[in-house]
Amino acid sequence: RKEVEQDPGPFNVPEGATVAFNCTYSNSASQSFFWYRQDCRKEPKLLMSVYSSGNEDGRFTAQLNRASQYISLLIRDSKLSDSATYLCVVNRPRSGGATNKLIFGTGTLLAVQP
């Protein structure tokens, strides 16, 4: 089982639609969670960090459920420019003072259609 699992998609949605991505993680000791966006042939860019109480940034809402080890990203009023791959990322703690490690999901592809 992968440490971070996402539905690979693709999600094909019309402009203006609301779309939700889900992600599960297996390491219950994980403390930090992020959503990154990666456009084709570009580097990943941090979209938002996920706070324990959930957080919103404009049209984007992230939620965390520690009991179920589940993270979600909701995009409202989808724009054509939202088309990208969305990566769920979990920070895996390590012992012995080693720097925590980011574990990347394989990403969910979103295609917003006109």
Added chain:
Amino acid sequence: SAVISQKPSRDICQRGTSLTIQCQVDSQVTMMFWYRQQPGQSLTLIATANQGSEATYESGFVIDKFPISRPNLTFSTLTVSNMSPEDSSIYLCSVGVFAVVGHEQFFGPGTRLTVL
């Protein structure tokens, strides 16, 4: 966030040769990392570049194949040695910045390597 540049942006190399990739940050950062993203895959951490000491490699990656330098807090290099076609990938450096939720990472634009 920091501005990160990488050189070269892309290269095509012959098997058996080596390529050194440079990563430059516009501000001093404590944490720098090197990742690989193979075609159609997500990112895999190669190593943490430590300033003034040897890099810390992840399982499956060794210093002889991927030597890393970190002479100061704004610069690092990754060398891909004795290349084979399996090394064709995008190589990305990233920097870690402390934030409310722990440290957030920001990525350079990547180096797209093709080995023939």
